[in-house]
Amino acid sequence: HYPNCGPCYKNNRCFCTTIAAESRGAPPCRPGFSEDVYKVVVPDITEKGQPLFNVRFVSCGRGGLMRFECSNPSDFRIEADGVLYAARTLQRSTLPVSPLLITASDTATQQQWVAQVRLVPRHQLKRMKRDWVIPPINVPENSRGPFPQELVRIRSDHDKNRSLRYSVTGPGADQPPTGIFIIDPISGELSVNKPLDREHIPNFHLRAHAVDLNGNQVENPIDIVINVIDMNDNRPEFTHQIWNGTVPEGSKPGSFVMTVTAVDKDDPKTANGMLRYKILSQNPESPTSNMFTINNKTGGIITVAAGLDREKVPQYTLIIQASDMEGNPMYGLSNTATAVIRVTDINDNPPEFTAETFFGEVPENRVNVIVANLTVTDKDQPNTLAWNAVYKITGGDPTGRFSVPTDPTTNEGLVTVVKPIDYETSRTYVLTVEARNEVPLAKGIHTPRQSTATVSIRVIDVNESPYFEPNPKFIRLEEGMMPDSTLTTFSAQDPDRFMQQTIRYSKLSDPANWLRIDTNTGRITTIAILDRESPYVKNNLYNATFLATDNGIPPASGTGTLQIFLLDINDNAPRVSPQEVEICEKPDPNAINITAFDGDLSPNAGPFAFELANRPADVRRNWTITRISGDYAQVSLKIGFLESGIYEIPIIITDSGNLPMSNTSYLRIKVCQCDINGDCTDQQHIMAAGLGTGAIISILLCIIILLILVLMFVVWMKRRDKERQAKQLLIDPEDDVRDNILKYDEEGGGEEDQDYDLSQLQQPDTIEPDAIKPVGIRRLDERPLHPEPQYPMRSAAPHPGDIGDFINEGLKAADNDPTAPPYDSLLVFDYEGSGSTAGSLSSLNSSSSGGDQDYDYLNDWGPRFRKLADMYGGSDD
Secondary structure (H helix, E strand, C coil), rough: CCCCEEECCCCCCCCCCCCCCCCCCCCCCEEEEEECCEEECCCEECCCCEEECCCEEECCCCCCCCCEECCCCEEEEEEEEEEEEEECCEEEHHHHCCEEEEEEEECCCCEEEEEEEEEHCCCCHHHCCHHHHCCEEEEEEECCCCEEEEEECCCCCCHCCEEEEEECEEEEEECCCCCCCCCCCCCEEEECCCCCCHHHHHHEEEEEEEECCCCCCCCCCCEEEEEEEEECCCEEEEEECEEEEEEEECCCCCCCECCEEEEECCCCCHHHCCCCEEEEEECCCCCCCCCCCECCCCEEEEEECCCCCCCCCCCEEEEEEEEHHHHHHCCCCEEEEEEEEEEECCCCCCEECCEEEEEHHHCCCCCEEEEECEECCCCCCCCCCCCCEEEEEECCCCCCCCCCCCCCCCCCCCEEEEECCCCCCCCCCEEEEEEEECCCCCCCCCCCCEEEEEEEEECCCCCCCCCCCCEEEEEEEEEECCCCEEHHHHCCEEECCCCEEEECEEEEECCCCEEEEECCEEEEECCCCCCCCCHHHHHHHHEEEEEEEECCCCCEEEEEEEEEEECCCCCCCCCEEECCCECCCCCCCCCEEEECCCCCCCCCCCCCCCEEEECHHHHHHHHHHHHHCCCCCEEECCCCCCCCCCCCCCEEEEECCCCCCCEEEEEEEEEECCCCCCCECCHHHHHHHHHCCCHHHHHHHHHHHHHHHHHHHHHHHHHHHHHHHCCCCCCCCCCHHHHHHHHCCCCCCHHHHHCCCCHHHHCHHCHHHCHHHCCCCEEEECCCCCCCCCCEECCCCCCCCHHHHHHHHHHHHHHCCCCCCCCCCCCCCCCCCCCCCCCCCCHHHCCHHHHHCCCHHHHHCCCCHHHHHHHHHHHCC
């Protein structure tokens, strides 16, 4: 044998090839069964559980778990390792005729592959003729010819007696891809017609047939297996051109980093597909040039040297080579890829303060203010747990008045006041602050001295408010204390001991205005009598608020509350309750229950003593009172009948104070007629009958005043009639038109109506037809809106005076009468109907053009209109 040559056959011919000068692109490994069809020889009797054969599956380095299944689980079972067993005892007659199907499934991707298993009984194998059995044929890929190239000669023993014809069927012959294999039908010589590619089709399964000239089969078909022998014609290919990996800084030698993978399309069972890896270069070469190594078979990269420091070298770049032929540099093909290894950060650098001492100041009593900013440096990767600082006060703050939160942006420590600071207690604070990271330091790293700093804080004195002690102040007093009585001294204290200040007092709240405070000493005195029953006292407590102000710059003030608990004294007389009741004229029973109301508390209130007053005399004659208990009594009638009305019964009530107080209280009793249900039925009568003397006097006074007003009105009316009779008018008073025309409540236009246009007076019949509105729209006596025609004055009239003079005289009389309205003013009234057929009186005019109208109907209006009828109804002469 020679290198790269396939096995030799009976004809002693070997098929050899040379290494290709150019490598073609290698497709990735194709997983699947090692054979598409397995031929298994089984005995005539197969015992249950007997292994038959092992199915081999090429996984191409897949990480998923393979699961195998058999198409005939009742007769056969296959284990996870690919071994096929008999599920029961099988005999030659019970063997399945059709091939078994073995299915392989990837549990991760659910991808499936199928292979056939043909079971051949052993007796059939013995009956085969040796010359008709052809072993597998191996053909190297990429053969250069010449073609067709003979592979094997098929020959049957029956061709000695008669002529036979040979043929071949299957993929590569009469099935796609067709034309690869051909057979001489007479000589039976099987040849390949073109070069083969193992990476495309690794083997061919053909079937040879022998028939006579009539087409009769003289031999059983025989299987021919042609295996394509692999040649190193594919270069290794990395599955990724750039590989990214990480390793923590400070990792020990032997720490795993990453795994790189390359594939070769050549047969992995031969040297053509066996790959080896190595590192060609490392950049940078710090601290050494060999910081990493690679497993030449698996591609796993590990560290081989110590000294990984992210702060010095954050990243390494490796050039990785993969070679086939087991890494033989003379015959193997190779390829390269890049591995980028990033050194990850660990907390190997503690935070360090930029100064040993920090300074700050804060006014006293201020909270939530930042006093100082603590700055640190950390070489670890920013904004990570190994870089973020956490500050802790380890000394100088026993009362917990400060805290040091972290600024998330700058990583600074913010010294903050969380509790008020008193300058008079401590003027300075010296804090000890320690800085750490959010995660502990790596093993072997110790905290340096620079991780601790001192913070000196100066407290600034400010003017503080005075305060009362105690606040509120509680005192107990008896009510009724007289004015100018001293109650207590309510003084305030100034917390500013180092400032010379004076305090002045004032009253801030005193609801009842009972108290006064001395502005210098804080002594509180009364200015009125303290009354527990005052509405300003709640639950016996009276609250007053006072103000204390110092003279600092700026001034500060504080408030204090004085609570006065007022003790009750007997200063309120009892009163009857209820004050008003009702009973019937014939009560049955004729009794009323009453009690007493006292503003004082026990023992200055009940029990009470009830007694009827001696006067008036009819009280004791008609009524009686009986004590029921210490707080209740019963008032009843002595007589069997009492007239309806309102009766006021004086009752003397005495309380039980140490110095008892008495009071005469009046019980108002309404006696009324009642129905069968005991309800009053004559309330109005009772109210009338129950009028007192004052009410009767008031009614009489009202009646007298009313009579006086009536008399005055009558005298005034008579005086007015006399004045009217004294006026010299042109016509008789009984013919005065004003009494019959204007009887309204309106007074006219007032002083504005002094100038009158007498030409507007005209006769009704002279109005233009289009100026008169229909009835219901415009009143007949309403002044027209359009210019009206002017009528000439009549030259002759039956009356000595003209109508214009008559009206002027009436106007003067009305103007001189303070009680008369201006009758000549234009009055507009609500529409009251269609009016008189005579039209509007406001249109009267003394013009001669109105002589053609008929004014005789004025005689029907009474004696006062006859003068008008004579003036306008007569002839022109």
